[in-house]
Amino acid sequence: MPGRALPTAPAADAVPASCSAAVGRRTTAPVGTLRLVAAVAGKDLKVELRSREILYTMALFAAVIVVVFSFSFVKDQKALVAAVPGVAWAAVVFAGTIGLGRAFEREREGDTMRALLLSPAPRLAIFAGKTVAIALLVVAVEAVVLPLCLLFFNVDLGAAVLDLVLVLVLGAIGFAIVGTVFAAMLLRIQSRDVLLPVVLYPILVPMIMSGTKATAAILAANDADAWFWIKFLAAYDCVFTIVALWTFEALVIE
Amino acid sequence: MRRILIPLLAACAAAGLAGTLYLVFYVTKLEQNLFFNQKIFYWHVPNWFMLFSMVFLCGGASIGYLVKRDPKWDDVAHAAGELAVLFGAIGLVTGSIWGKAAWGHWWIWELRLTTSLILWLTMLGYALVRRFAGPGSEPLCAGLAIFGMVNVPLVYFAVKLADKLGQASAHPKAKVVAQLDASMKGTFWLSVLTFAAVCALLFLVRIDAIRDARRLRAVRERGLDAGILEP
Numbered sequence: 001m002p003g004r005a006l007p008t009a010p011a012a013d014a015v016p017a018s019c020s021a022a023v024g025r026r027t028t029a030p031v032g033t034l035r036l037v038a039a040v041a042g043k044d045l046k047v048e049l050r051s052r053e054i055l056y057t058m059a060l061f062a063a064v065i066v067v068v069f070s071f072s073f074v075k076d077q078k079a080l081v082a083a084v085p086g087v088a089w090a091a092v093v094f095a096g097t098i099g100l101g102r103a104f105e106r107e108r109e110g111d112t113m114r115a116l117l118l119s120p121a122p123r124l125a126i127f128a129g130k131t132v133a134i135a136l137l138v139v140a141v142e143a144v145v146l147p148l149c150l151l152f153f154n155v156d157l158g159a160a161v162l163d164l165v166l167v168l169v170l171g172a173i174g175f176a177i178v179g180t181v182f183a184a185m186l187l188r189i190q191s192r193d194v195l196l197p198v199v200l201y202p203i204l205v206p207m208i209m210s211g212t213k214a215t216a217a218i219l220a221a222n223d224a225d226a227w228f229w230i231k232f233l234a235a236y237d238c239v240f241t242i243v244a245l246w247t248f249e250a251l252v253i254e
Numbered sequence: 255m256r257r258i259l260i261p262l263l264a265a266c267a268a269a270g271l272a273g274t275l276y277l278v279f280y281v282t283k284l285e286q287n288l289f290f291n292q293k294i295f296y297w298h299v300p301n302w303f304m305l306f307s308m309v310f311l312c313g314g315a316s317i318g319y320l321v322k323r324d325p326k327w328d329d330v331a332h333a334a335g336e337l338a339v340l341f342g343a344i345g346l347v348t349g350s351i352w353g354k355a356a357w358g359h360w361w362i363w364e365l366r367l368t369t370s371l372i373l374w375l376t377m378l379g380y381a382l383v384r385r386f387a388g389p390g391s392e393p394l395c396a397g398l399a400i401f402g403m404v405n406v407p408l409v410y411f412a413v414k415l416a417d418k419l420g421q422a423s424a425h426p427k428a429k430v431v432a433q434l435d436a437s438m439k440g441t442f443w444l445s446v447l448t449f450a451a452v453c454a455l456l457f458l459v460r461i462d463a464i465r466d467a468r469r470l471r472a473v474r475e476r477g478l479d480a481g482i483l484e485p
């Protein structure tokens with residue numbers, strides 16, 4: 001490493017001067033940070049859309065989970081509607097973990113996470129960009145899980161399906177926030193594949209709990225309870241956004 | 255200092271454990287409603303006290319480590335995190351025995367039970383990361399402890415609000431301690447002190463081992479860098 005770093009040191013002196021000036025100008029405005037977030041998220045999504053590897057494997061894995069669970073809860077040739085919230089959220093969280101692990105494994109293979117962290121972009125923008133990309137992937141998986149659940153469990157929701165979409169999107173955001181911090185921290189750690197779910201799921205418990213409660217309330221057409229849990233889910237997202245922004249800088253150090 | 259402190263704490267803990275067992279079974283009165291079942295309370299509650307103090311010590315030391323980047327804070331968090339797993343395990347087992355006797359079930363999904371189980375699982379994950387993540391995992395462990403600490407109130411309120419919409423809580427409230435008989439109260443607080451001594455003893459011994467292991471690693475790395483040691 002030192003051998004590679006030394007010869008570029010004089011040149012590196014000149015480059016960041018112009019670079020940081022440009023970025024410094026850009027990042028003073030919130031619009032500049034937003035542009036950086038969009039750039040990081042766009043990069044991740046572009047890489048993903050070229051191979052569609054994570055998208056296909058996540059979606060298929062989530063579909064398999066829904067199918068396996070729906071025939072595990074069959075009674076009189078009909079699947080139990082009471083199992084829908086648990087099945088849907090288990091599928092989303094399990095598939096999400098696969099996608100999360102793979103998305104960061106890709107960064108590790110190319111050693112591109114180091115490049116990202118070395119760039120003059122603020123850590124906050126890198127974190128937010130990665131979170132947005134992961135959240136969009138999870139939303140894409142939910143777009144597979146939701147119709148499958150409604151189909152296999154014979155549920156007809158009508159317009160209430162929009163509430164369910166809102167719940168799932170809030171859940172995807174919460175998952176992406178906590179998941180991004182943990183996956184980024186685990187990047188340099190041995191046995192990261194097995195440790196990620198072990199450390200991630202206990203932290204996700206309030207999200208899974210409020211998500212399943214909200215889903216159950218929507219299925220039971222209980223609007224008051226559903227909105228209560230939607231607000232709880234939004235509060236969960238806010239709390240962990242704050243904690244993640246506080247800690248991401250200190251935790252992800254190369 | 256430590257040479258005196260550790261044997262002293264060990265003696266206090268041994269005497270305290272023997273003494274509280276005697277007091278629990280021969281001196282304290284039988285509780286009016288729960289009879290003999292209530293005796294486990296003298297061990298169950300102090301263990302949860304120790305778990306929560308160890309969790310907060312672990313979380314506080316983790317914040318300290320992230321701010322100061324001093325490995326001393328990391329050692330404290332490491333030892334406290336492991337002890338939290340131990341006391342949580344004792345608390346869960348004694349709680350289950352009590353639950354079987356009082357409610358007829360080893361486990362129910364109740365507010366305190368769910369919250370403490372999730373907290374214990376978080377600490378178990380923390381201990382696993384400590385054990386298997388290898389060198390360079392200190393910031394990760396600190397982050398995990400902080401996220402776990404922030405998560406506790408969220409889990410608590412989620413379950414509490416879910417319970418509010420469902421059935422009432424069956425677990426005794428914290429205020430039962432204040433309503434205890436004088437002899438029961440004395441035995442209870444003696445038991446708390448005993449477990450505090452056990453906890454402090456284990457903490458001191460464990461933190462010494464952790465610090466020595468860290469220093470040994472540092473010396474070994476220096477030796478390798480200097481070319482004195484064979485890799």
